[in-house]
Amino acid sequence: MVRTPLRPLPRILDARAQGENPQAVEREMLRVRREQARDIGRKRAEWRLLILAVLFFAGYAAIGTRMGLLAAAPVIEAEPYVGEQIADARADILDRNGRILATNLVTNSLYAELRYMIDGDRAAAELARIFPDVDEDRLAARLTDPDRSFVWIRARLSPEQAQAVHDIGEPGLLLGPRQMRLYPNGRLAAHVLGGAGYGQQGVTAAEIIGTAGIEHRMDARLRDPDLADVPLTLSLDLAVQGVVEEVLGSGIEMLNARAGSAIIMDADTGELVAMASLPDFDPNDRPAPPVEGDPTEHPLFNHAVQGVYELGSVMKSFAVAQALDLGLVTPETVIDTRGPLRMAGFSIRDYRNYGAELPVSEVFVHSSNIGTARLAQMIGIDRQQDFLRRFGFLDPLDLEVTEARRALPQFPERWGELSAMTISYGHGLSTTPVHLAAGYAALVNGGRRVVPTLLRRPEVQPVEQLVTPETSRQMRAMMHAVVERGTARMAQVEGYAVGGKTGSADKPNPQGRYYDDRVIATFAGAFPMTDPRYVIVVTLDEPSETSGEQARRTAGWTVVPVAAEMVRRIAPMMGMRPQSDAEIEAAFSLR
The missing domain is CATH 3.90.1310.10 (Penicillin-binding protein 2a (Domain 2))
Structure with missing residues (x-):
């Protein structure tokens, strides 16, 4: 480092020679040095402020850039609690x-x-x-x-x-x-x-x-x-479902039945407006599945879709409809009903003696087993099988409940002439009440096949034509006659034209035969029959009406009044206007 003398000798000597004060020279030199030091300090401070300003600017620029990038980035959902995805x-x-x-x-x-x-x-x-x-x-x-x-x-x-x-x-x-x-x-x-x-x-x-x-x-x-925010809409009507379950429960209690089921189906779309099975359970506290005993007695068993039964005379509607549709008979064609009808060592009898012959319409109204078996002989085995298959009776249901696919219809492997005859009046073919409801919908809606569904389906889907509209019209008239003067007279409801068919099928026992005093009682029909909108199928397991001297188990005494009460209560709820007797009578005539 170069040291600058505070009192330079040449200038001091020169000042003395001229008579000046040497101290003034020293003060001047001190002032100059202080000014130089001050200039250097000022410049150093200016550079420090400049660097600090640049650093602040860079920091704020980085923060602003990061904030902009975060704002522009897509939203990322927060992670669930402690890894619970x-x-x-x-x-x-x-x-x-x-x-x-x-x-x-x-x-x-x-x-x-x-x-x-x-x-x-x-x-x-x-x-x-x-x-x-x-x-x-x-x-x-x-x-x-x-x-x-x-x-x-x-x-x-x-x-x-x-x-x-x-x-x-x-x-x-x-x-x-x-x-x-x-x-x-x-x-x-x-x-x-x-x-x-x-x-x-x-x-x-x-x-x-x-x-x-x-x-x-x-x-x-x-x-x-x-x-997740789009609800699944079912075809059920909650109010109708409530009434159906209430009436069915009262019927089971009054008739001492083991169980029962009821179905209300839209005849055109196949929508199930109500489907009940009793006994039932609370899905908020669903019981455990049974591990022993008869599963059909457990509340979890769905009798409407899992109950595979021989349904009895309700199946006669399909034999009569096929014979009419093939042109083999008309409602007036006379059928030999003399009995018993013997086939392969088996005797077919009627519930009572209806005489030596009946027209087809009376065979249906009076539920003659012999007359229906004669029609099955005329139809033939192959045509009967094809007809029932097209109606869906030989295949499992494709319904939106898991249990439906497990219920397989049962029918003979060797479908001979005797099987064809017994199946025509409801013995030898076991199926579910939902199968039956879909079949009756086709019989009354003009002959169009329907596919049962629990989902809302407001429009009619294009489907197969199973019978002609004329055959459907004839079946509607005969079903109404069954209620007016046949086996289902207790199904009459004032203001509403109800039609249908009864079935009382003996229950099979574990030994391979049938019980003498246990039946599956079924009513299958539609309303109003003047222009059918809904199909109704009600089934009771082992009902018994005991108001008389002897217990009565047939469908006309047991399940039919239950079905009638359902129609009486739900028809007004479903917006159906009552009709006068004259209007109903004018809409029907057997030709």
């Missing part, structure tokens, strides 16, 4: 009028974190008071086990139970929010809905999966996250 969304189920049949409800699960537990024995005692089914000693052992850190206690709680658990005040008892499936109408339409349960579970989420009924069959649709 469980989808619990499930679409609502509605009836045809938008009323809720099934929905999701926020509830809580209950679990224990033992690291926070203060008094496990007290917590177990309090929980046993809230949940009577809890084993207090076993729970206490789990809550005080030093080798445990987590205890799962309850999958779901009601709001009252959740509050009671909260009031215990135990920090180790924790509630986890989750969804549950709720059926707000309880038992109503239980077999249609089926029920749902939990699949994969975590403490704050649970996967809801269908376990039976439409909940199981349509599970993929209901769990689709893209359709």
Whole structure:
């Protein structure tokens, strides 16, 4: 470093020679040096401020750029709690009028974190008071086990139970929010809905999966996250379903029947407006499947779609319709009804003696087994099989409930002439009430095949023509005659033209024969028969009407009044105007 002298000698000597004060030279030199130092400090400060300003600008620019990039980036959903990636969304189920049949409800699960537990024995005692089914000693052992850190206690709680658990005040008892499936109408339409349960579970989420009924069959649709906000609309009418179940239940109780089913189907679209099976259950608390005993006696058994029965004389409608459609007979054609009719060592008899001959219309009205068997002989085996197959009687149902595909119609492997004759009047072919309803819909709607469905289908789908409109008209007239003066006279409902056919099929016993005093009683028909809109099928298992001296089990005394009460109550609800007797009478004539 070069040192600048504070008092340069040449200038001092020169100042003395001229008589000046040498101290002034020193002061001047000091001033110059201070000014130089000040200039250097100012420049250094200016550079520091400039660098600091650049750094601040760069920092704010980086922050602003990052904020802009985040704002422009696509939204990313927040991750679920602690790795629980469980989808619990499930679409609502509605009836045809938008009323809720099934929905999701926020509830809580209950679990224990033992690291926070203060008094496990007290917590177990309090929980046993809230949940009577809890084993207090076993729970206490789990809550005080030093080798445990987590205890799962309850999958779901009601709001009252959740509050009671909260009031215990135990920090180790924790509630986890989750969804549950709720059926707000309880038992109503239980077999249609089926029920749902939990699949994969975590403490704050649970996967809801269908376990039976439409909940199981349509599970993929209901769990689709893209359709979670789009309800699944069924064909059921909740109000009609309620009336049908109420009347069916009263009929079962009054007639001491083991079980029963009832179906109301739109004759044009195949929509099931009501489908009931009793006994039933509450899908909010679905019972466990049976592991022993007769499954048909369990509440989970759906008699409408799982009940495969010989349905008796209701099947005569198809034999008569086929004979008319083939042009083999007319309603006036006389049929030999002398009996018994013997075939291959088997005797076919009528319930009572109807005389030596009857026209086809009277064979149907009086339900002659012999006359119907004669028609089956005229039709032939191959044509009968083809006809029943086209009506769907030989194939499983493709209905939107899981149980339907498991019910297989039963018929002889060797379909000979005797089988053809017995099948014509309802013995030898076992099928379900829904099969029967679809068949009757085709007979009364002008001959068009319908496909049964539980989904809303407001428009008629293009389908196969099974019989001609003229055959359908003739069948409607004969079915109405059965109610007016035949075996179903108790089905008459004032203001509504009801038509149909009765069936009383003996029940098979385990020994391979038939019971003498047990029947499946069925009424299958439609209303109003002047322009059929709905098909009705009601079935009772082992009914018995005991108001007289002897028990009466035939359909005319048992199931027919139950069906009539259903029509009487639901027809006005479904917007049908009552007709006068003159209007009804003018609409029918057998030609």
